[in-house]
Ligand SMILES: [Ca+2]
C-alpha cells in the first residue's frame with residue numbers, strides 16, 4: 502500500500518477543521534537500508550520507491566519506544582534512507598512549514614529533492630551512504646526547523662519529505678529517526694466562500710459555484726486564474742461565469758473582498774478541462790445540416806412519442822430559452838411556413854455558439870467547425 506496523506510486545503514480554510522495540517526510523527530515511511538548508494542533522485546517526488554520497505558516510525562535501535570527496530574543495522578550498515586510521500590490538493594493557501602525531527606546521529610532532510618536542513622553531518626547535501634555522522638548526537642530532544650522559505654517547493658499533487666540518517670559508526674550502540682512536517686495554512690482575514698466547483702458549459706464558458714457558510718459577508722467575489730482577475734461578481738452572488746476560456750485545462754481560484762481590508766480572503770481552487778467551442782445551427786433539431794419540416798417533426802417525436810433525443814439540444818431549442826417544449830416546435834413551423842421570425846443566433850443557416858447559456862449537456866453537432 503502506498504502511503505499518502507491528502508490535505509484538503511479547502512476544508513482547512515473553512516475553519517471547521519484545524520488551521521494546520523501535519524504529517525504525523527508515528528507514521529509509515531518508505532525505508533531503504535544504507536547497504537549501498539540509493540539510485541539518483543531517491544529524494545524526489547517522482548522517484549519509484551515501490552521496492553523500498555514500509556515501516557512505522559520511530560525507527561532505530563538502542564532506545565525504548567521504537568516502533569521499528571533495525572536489529573540488523575549494528576555492524577552492517579551506518580545509514581538509512583526515508584521517504585514520506587504526501588498529496589496536496591492545493592498549495593496556494595500554505596503559509597508556514599516546519600520540520601520537527603528527532604535523530605541519532607546525523608541527518609540531511611529534503612523536500613521534493615530540495616535541501617531543507619541537516620545536523621551532525623560532515624557533508625550537508627547528498628552525502629554518500631558510507632559517510633559517518635559527526636559529531637555524535639543522541640535522540641530524545643526533537644529540534645524544530647522553521648522552513649517557511651521552502652513553501653514554494655511544495656506542489657499540488659504528490660510531494661515527498663525525504664531524510665537520510667547516518668550513524669556515527671557501524672559499531673555504534675544507538676540509532677534513531679522520527680520526524681514530522683507541519684504545514685500551516687494562512688489565516689484568512691475574514692470568512693470566505695469555500696469549496697469552489699467548475700463546470701464546463703461549452704463555448705468557452707465555465708460556470709463557477711461555491712459554498713457559503715452563514716455569516717460570510719463579502720462585498721465582492723473574484724475568480725482568478727494565476728494573478729489575473731477574470732470575473733468579479735457581487736458578494737451575495739451564488740455563481741460566476743468565466744467566458745472565452747481557451748480549450749484545455751484551467752485552474753480557477755476564488756477570492757472574497759471586503760471593504761476595510763487590504764487583503765482578499767482565499768476560497769480555494771477548482772480544476773476544469775474546457776472543451777472545444779461547440780458550434781451548431783439553431784433549428785436543425787435532427788442534426789443533418791439541413792433545415793426543413795423534418796426538424797420540427799423530429800422534435801415532436803422526441804418530446805411526445807419517445808423518439809430519439811437530438812444530439813445537440815441547443816440546436817433544437819428554437820427560442821433559446823433553455824427548455825425544449827411545444828413552443829420550439831411551433832416556432833420552427835412558423836418560421837418555415839408562416840413568415841415567423843428566425844430562431845435566434847446562430848440561426849438555421851450559420852454556424853455559431855450558443856448565445857444564452859443553459860443547462861443542456863454539451864452539444865454534438867458535427868457540421869460546424
Ligand atoms: Ca548512534
Ligand SMILES: [Ca+2]
Nearest residue numbers: 785789791792
Ligand atoms: Ca435538419
Ligand SMILES: [Ca+2]
Nearest residue numbers: 818820822824
Ligand atoms: Ca425552447
Ligand SMILES: [Ca+2]
Nearest residue numbers: 821855857859
Ligand atoms: Ca441556449
